[in-house]
Amino acid sequence: MKCNLEVYPLPNDFPKDEVDVHRVIHNDDKYFIRIDFNNSPNYITIDNQKIVFHSEFLASLAKNAEECSVTEIMKEVIYGILYEFGSKRIELHKRIEDLFQRIAEGKITDTSNIISIHSSIITLYSDSSSLYYVVKKLSKFLDKEVEEDCLFAYDRAEILVTRESDLYNIYLTEIQNNLNIIIKKLTSISFIFLPITAIASIYAVSFVNLPSNFMTLNFVYFTIPLVLIGILLTIYLRKIGWL
Numbered sequence: 001m002k003c004n005l006e007v008y009p010l011p012n013d014f015p016k017d018e019v020d021v022h023r024v025i026h027n028d029d030k031y032f033i034r035i036d037f038n039n040s041p042n043y044i045t046i047d048n049q050k051i052v053f054h055s056e057f058l059a060s061l062a063k064n065a066e067e068c069s070v071t072e073i074m075k076e077v078i079y080g081i082l083y084e085f086g087s088k089r090i091e092l093h094k095r096i097e098d099l100f101q102r103i104a105e106g107k108i109t110d111t112s113n114i115i116s117i118h119s120s121i122i123t124l125y126s127d128s129s130s131l132y133y134v135v136k137k138l139s140k141f142l143d144k145e146v147e148e149d150c151l152f153a154y155d156r157a158e159i160l161v162t163r164e165s166d167l168y169n170i171y172l173t174e175i176q177n178n179l180n181i182i183i184k185k186l187t188s189i190s191f192i193f194l195p196i197t198a199i200a201s202i203y204a205v206s207f208v209n210l211p212s213n214f215m216t217l218n219f220v221y222f223t224i225p226l227v228l229i230g231i232l233l234t235i236y237l238r239k240i241g242w243l
Contacts, residue, residue, distance in 0.1 A: 030046065
């Protein structure tokens, strides 16, 4: 059965500011409703058992309603949105799994991907929580099953928020591990310069006698082991890939 679902602009008496805050305003026999999707507001008025749409998107969701009653039309709208939420959750779960894999492989070098998925998850979470609140307020028209289905969508969105937090923590852990490796490499490289530093510090105290010190046998005995240690350290660090 096709219902005549026309879309009208918001009338002057529509309490938009209040609806934006409270999502549902009940005034006499009228219900003024805001439903969010992708962080965009969509408005409906229920007036004396008649639905007036102020959103092309919501009207398109209700076009296949089997009956033209307020309850059936609203259920069609709600389940249409829940379907969109479900599709979005599947997409986000796939993106999270992909990011987990790429982080583990060291292919993520910045937070742009995580910030992008964070924005999508927060939008879905906000829309899901808002829809659940609206459905609870419209219990006069919608049964308990619809409310439970909206609660399910809300809970699943909350799980995504938790997974996204885990994703960010794993990313930070990987960054910390990489920094530790860099620090370890820099520390190892600094050992190469210890012989030079040792020689410089010893001869600095007798700078005036430096030329004559170079000509002594003790200089050779002292310098050669340090040079050999430096060479061996260089070879070892190159072998393990730190140079």
